[in-house]
Amino acid sequence: MATRNARIGLVLFAVYLVLYGGFVLLNTFAPQTMEATPIAGINLAILYGFGLIIAALLMALLYGVLCTPEGDVETTPSQLKGDQ
Amino acid sequence: MIYEFSFGAVAVFALFVAITLGLSFYLGGKAKSSAGYFTAHGQIPWFVNGIAFAGDYLSAASFLGICGMIAFYGYDGFLYSIGYLAGWIVALFVVAEPMKRLGKFTFADALDAKFDSRGIKIAAGISTLAVSIFYLIPQMVGAGVLVTPLLGLPHWVGVVLVGVVVILIVVTAGMVSTTWVQFLKGSLLVIFSAVLTVVLLQRGFVADSGGVDVNRGDDEQYHFRGVGPVQASLLDSELERIARDDYDGSVVEPEGPWKDTKFVRFRNSDTGVVNVWSIDELDADEMEWYTTIKPSATSAYRLREAQSVTTTPEGRVLVNGLEKGTKKGEPELHPVGSISKLPDNAQGTGPVGPLEFFRVLQDSEIVLWKSQTIIEEDGTTTTVYYQKPTPGSQVLRPGEHPTFKGIRSDDPLDKLNFLSLMLALFCGTASLPHILIRYYTVKDAAAARKSTIVGIASIGFFYVLTLYMGLGAMTSGAMDVTNSNMAAPLLARSMSEPLFAIISAIAFTTVLGTVSGLILASSGAVAHDLVKNGLGVEMNDYQQVRIAKMASVVVGAIAIVLGILFEKLNVSYLVGWAFSVAASANLPSLVMLLFWKGTTKQGIIAAIIVGMVSSLGWILLSGDTYAKVYGLPAADAIVPFSQPGIVTIPLGFLTLVLVSLMTGGRKDASVASPR
Numbered sequence: 176m177a178t179r180n181a182r183i184g185l186v187l188f189a190v191y192l193v194l195y196g197g198f199v200l201l202n203t204f205a206p207q208t209m210e211a212t213p214i215a216g217i218n219l220a221i222l223y224g225f226g227l228i229i230a231a232l233l234m235a236l237l238y239g240v241l242c243t244p245e246g247d248v249e250t251t252p253s254q255l256k257g258d259q
Numbered sequence: 260m261i262y263e264f265s266f267g268a269v270a271v272f273a274l275f276v277a278i279t280l281g282l283s284f285y286l287g288g289k290a291k292s293s294a295g296y297f298t299a300h301g302q303i304p305w306f307v308n309g310i311a312f313a314g315d316y317l318s319a320a321s322f323l324g325i326c327g328m329i330a331f332y333g334y335d336g337f338l339y340s341i342g343y344l345a346g347w348i349v350a351l352f353v354v355a356e357p358m359k360r361l362g363k364f365t366f367a368d369a370l371d372a373k374f375d376s377r378g379i380k381i382a383a384g385i386s387t388l389a390v391s392i393f394y395l396i397p398q399m400v401g402a403g404v405l406v407t408p409l410l411g412l413p414h415w416v417g418v419v420l421v422g423v424v425v426i427l428i429v430v431t432a433g434m435v436s437t438t439w440v441q442f443l444k445g446s447l448l449v450i451f452s453a454v455l456t457v458v459l460l461q462r463g464f465v466a467d468s469g470g471v472d473v474n475r476g477d478d479e480q481y482h483f484r485g486v487g488p489v490q491a492s493l494l495d496s497e498l499e500r501i502a503r504d505d506y507d508g509s510v511v512e513p514e515g516p517w518k519d520t521k522f523v524r525f526r527n528s529d530t531g532v533v534n535v536w537s538i539d540e541l542d543a544d545e546m547e548w549y550t551t552i553k554p555s556a557t558s559a560y561r562l563r564e565a566q567s568v569t570t571t572p573e574g575r576v577l578v579n580g581l582e583k584g585t586k587k588g589e590p591e592l593h594p595v596g597s598i599s600k601l602p603d604n605a606q607g608t609g610p611v612g613p614l615e616f617f618r619v620l621q622d623s624e625i626v627l628w629k630s631q632t633i634i635e636e637d638g639t640t641t642t643v644y645y646q647k648p649t650p651g652s653q654v655l656r657p658g659e660h661p662t663f664k665g666i667r668s669d670d671p672l673d674k675l676n677f678l679s680l681m682l683a684l685f686c687g688t689a690s691l692p693h694i695l696i697r698y699y700t701v702k703d704a705a706a707a708r709k710s711t712i713v714g715i716a717s718i719g720f721f722y723v724l725t726l727y728m729g730l731g732a733m734t735s736g737a738m739d740v741t742n743s744n745m746a747a748p749l750l751a752r753s754m755s756e757p758l759f760a761i762i763s764a765i766a767f768t769t770v771l772g773t774v775s776g777l778i779l780a781s782s783g784a785v786a787h788d789l790v791k792n793g794l795g796v797e798m799n800d801y802q803q804v805r806i807a808k809m810a811s812v813v814v815g816a817i818a819i820v821l822g823i824l825f826e827k828l829n830v831s832y833l834v835g836w837a838f839s840v841a842a843s844a845n846l847p848s849l850v851m852l853l854f855w856k857g858t859t860k861q862g863i864i865a866a867i868i869v870g871m872v873s874s875l876g877w878i879l880l881s882g883d884t885y886a887k888v889y890g891l892p893a894a895d896a897i898v899p900f901s902q903p904g905i906v907t908i909p910l911g912f913l914t915l916v917l918v919s920l921m922t923g924g925r926k927d928a929s930v931a932s933p934r
Contacts, residue, residue: 180704184352191348198341199681202657203674206666210656216618218655220334221726224341228719231348235712238352242708 180242187234194230198223267760268409268767275768276424279443283428283436296433296804297364297783298699305706307442309713312697314441316343316688316718317448318394318773319401320834321725322766326750327743329729330596331627333654335663336729340722342681346688347718351711354689357853358698359707365780366695367788370848376860377793382867384788386844387692389871390837391781392817394691395774397833399822402770404744409763415823421767422819425774429782429811433804434700437775444772447765449717452724455747455762458754459731463608464619467597467736481593483626483646487561488541488549494560498523501562506534516633522565522643532580535567537645565645566592566740572638592644594749596738599648600624613727620730623651627733628740644740654733676900680835683904687838690845693773693780774818778811785810836878839904843874847911855919862919870911877903 201208201223209220294300303311321343328336362369367383399418406417428436467482484505489497502510502525511524511533525534541549541559549559569577576583581590601608602622611619627649632642653659658666665677688694698707732738732746737753739745748766752759786807790796798806825833847870848863878884881901882893 178356180708181356184356188348188352191345191352195341195345195348195685199678202338202666203677206656206658210652212621215614216621217614218617218621218652220657221617221655224337224726225723227341228344228723231344232716232719234348235351235715239708239712242705 183238183241187238191231191234194227198227265409265756265760265763267757268763271760271764272767275443275447275764276771279436279440279771280424280427280431282439283431286432286435286439291801291804293364293787293800293803293807295435296807297696297779297787299434299438301700301702303438303700305701305710306713307438308697308701308706308710310445310717311438311441311700312445312694312710312714313449313717313721314443314445314772315694315697315776316714316773317445317721317769318398318834319405319766319770320397321721322448322452322769323401323405323744323747324834325722325725326729326732326747327745328660329726330732330738330746330750331743332660333627333649333730333733334657334726335660337722337726338657338663338681339684340725342684343688344715344719344722345685347711347715349686349689350694351708351715353853354695354849355698355707355711356704358695358849359701359704362699364696364699364787365783366692366845367784367792369695370852370863371792373852374860374863376864377795378864379860379867380788381793382864383845383848384784384793386840386867386871387784387788388781388814389875390690390692390841390844391777391784392814392821393840394693394834394837395777395781395814395818396821396825397837398770398774398777399818400825400833401744402767402774403822403826404742405763405767405770408742408745409748409767414826418819418822421770421774422815422822425771425778426812426815428771428775429778429815430808433807434696434779437779438700440768440775441772444765444768445717448769449721449724451761451765452721452728455751455754455758456724456727456731458758459727459750460613460616461610462754463611464598464601464623464734465607466599466601466605466623483593484564485561485646486563488545488556488559489562490553490556491558491560494538497562501525501536506532515635517635520631520633520643522631522633522645523562527580533567533569533577534580535565535641535643535645537563537565537643539563563646565643566595567641567643568592568741569639569641592740594737595626595628595644595740596733596736597626598623598734599626616727616730617655620651620734621655624648625651625654625734627654628738630740654730672900675905676902679900679902679905682908683835683839683842683902686842686846686904686908690841690849691837692784692841692845693776696780696783697776778814778818781814782807782810785814835902839878839902839907840871840874842904843870843907843911845870846908847915851912851915851919855916857919857923858915859919859922861922862915862917865918866911866915869914870907873910874903874907877907 210218212218214222325336325339358369361372366387367380370383371379399421402421403414403417406412406420407414428440486497486501498510502508506525506527507529508525508527511526517524521538523536523538525536526532539561541561546559550556566579571577578590578592584590600623602619608619625648627647628644629647630642630644632640634640657663663677665673668674701707701710728747728750732750735750735753737749739749748759748763751762786803790806791798791803844867847866851858852863877898880897882896883901885891885896886893
């Protein structure tokens with residue numbers, strides 16, 4: 176992957192993967208934690224779930240801001256043609 | 260529940276169809292070339308494309324299925340919302356830009372950009388067709404499910420109606436009209452879901468023992484009766500009292516399969532009408548409270564009125580013991596869905612804020628309804644719907660629905676099944692052909708990016724609303740215990756008739772938007788990937804569009820037939836299939852092509868075929884399919900759990916790597932420079 180924008184995308188993807196993976200694994204192996212009500216009397220299942228949706232939106236916006244038209248251009252176009 | 264012909268819903272829907280068809284014919288001139296037909300010349304504005312993403316993606320399963328699941332089981336349906344949205348992150352961050360850069364018309368174009376291989380085009384074309392048709396079935400079934408209660412027409416009429424309208428939309432102006440249909444539908448769906456949620460919050464909650472009694476008039480309530488706690492020693496005499504006072508009759512002696520149930524039946528001695536109640540023992544917590552009042556009690560029970568539908572061997576249908584009616588005011592199941600206890604034993608809350616909404620529910624007690632079917636020796640079948648008061652804290656936690664039992668089960672296979680489903684949802688979105696083709700309708704990578712961000716914003720907002728709508732429906736007193744798919748429209752009905760008409764019409768148009776996207780994706784796969792590039796049939800631009808239009812008609816006809824055949828299948832269950840197959844067949848090659856230079860064309864072909872065949876095979880041999888499709892015991896199934904993703908997605912990657920390594924090496928030179 177040669178473009179700058181693609182690299183930004185991968186970093187953000189990795190961050191979201193950790194957030195989503197954390198949610199799924201917590202649900203699978205420690206479901207009782209989802210019943211805790213840490214903030215404002217609302218349980219973790221709803222807080223985390225809404226958090227994932229809001230995080231997706233914020234990260235999408237961040238990606239939109241970070242990406243530049245120049246970033247779409249491949250720095251070394253020959254790489255994609257598979258010159259190994 | 261008795262549904263009446265809703266003139267308002269038909270009018271709103273007809274208006275929508277008229278606008279979209281008019282637009283389609285008007286725009287028809289712009290879609291004569293293949294670039295126009297498949298991708299609208301790449302000239303769709305990014306904002307419109309973004310909302311169209313929502314219109315394409317938010318299918319009937321999202322709107323009706325998720326709301327219904329939340330309304331009947333609580334939080335669990337929201338897990339789908341979370342997974343479906345997370346999938347967009349994969350689409351935006353990983354797949355969007357390369358798809359736009361490498362491809363032209365179809366998903367196969369992008370996969371094949373480096374290789375120019377006929378095999379890849381055929382494999383990718385077939386997988387596009389397979390996934391799209393799998394996805395089409397639940398949409399068409401959804402159309403039929405809606406048309407029966409809303410228009411009073413049989414299932415097949417709904418399927419044919421949607422099929423014909425969609426074929427017209429797609430054939431007249433291809434991607435141009437499809438985009439505008441999806442834009443309209445996406446906007447309407449999100450806006451009116453927001454309206455429903457605002458009205459819901461304004462209305463707040465009330466504590467009640469029943470729901471709207473639509474059989475007697477919308478302003479009247481039906482209060483389900485309840486007695487208790489009753490000490491064990493006094494249970495029999497209490498039952499006899501209820502039989503005498505409430506039903507002018509006696510307790511029916513439990514016999515046959517009724518012996519092992521928690522139900523008691525009362526029979527009126529004059530009319531012979533039978534009513535069913537449930538008997539629940541107090542749990543430990545309640546018992547502790549009860550012994551402070553009655554220290555001598557060792558065990559006690561609560562008795563609650565239930566509802567029943569009985570089908571006799573002669574084919575008569577009895578509802579709560581009376582012949583089922585066909586018109587308003589005649590015997591029918593009472594709508595359900597109520598809060599039995601609000602925090603601090605309040606009667607009502609008044610308007611609530613968006614966070615207060617959950618806080619109130621968390622500390623309330625909500626009456627959920629469960630069902631049990633009892634088959635007697637002579638073939639009489641009774642389904643009993645009974646009350647299950649559930650603490651709000653339990654309603655708002657995951658793991659109550661059978662699909663998500665892995666969360667609360669200790670069986671590692673159940674846990675694996677849950678992980679597998681969540682993985683398929685995450686990976687599936689970015690592999691759905693009808694979503695991927697939308698990247699070719701905008702002019703460049705920046706526009707593709709912006710439209711995905713708009714898509715994520717509108718889809719994410721909608722999914723947040725599903726939790727409000729679902730929980731609002733759960734407590735609206737308007738639910739039909741027999742049909743969870745109707746939860747969202749019925750919630751609207753509990754507010755006002757015009758809103759019901761609009762929401763029903765939107766639910767119907769929801770099917771239109773998604774189906775047109777799917778049919779377009781399939782026709783592209785047939786005309787562009789299979790016939791032109793795969794079989795190498797020489798044709799000019801005009802002929803290619805003509806083949807695509809013919810393919811749209813054929814795929815539309817197939818969808819109509821399948822929609823009628825699969826009438827009885829659960830809508831959201833089938834969507835799960837499509838996601839698993841899409842993720843297993845398409846994602847490995849898409850990702851590896853982008854990130855591993857050693858990928859060969861043989862590797863891609865093998866990965867698509869292995870992913871598609873293994874996930875399909877797994878589904879067909881799974882316990883869910885055994886039970887729901889073949890009618891065999893789920894325990895006989897060959898594969899250990901039902902969701903294939905966690906096995907077949909890695910299998911696709913593994914196949915690609917192994918085959919690529921075997922076919923790579925010396926041949927690299929030929930791979931690197933096509934032709």
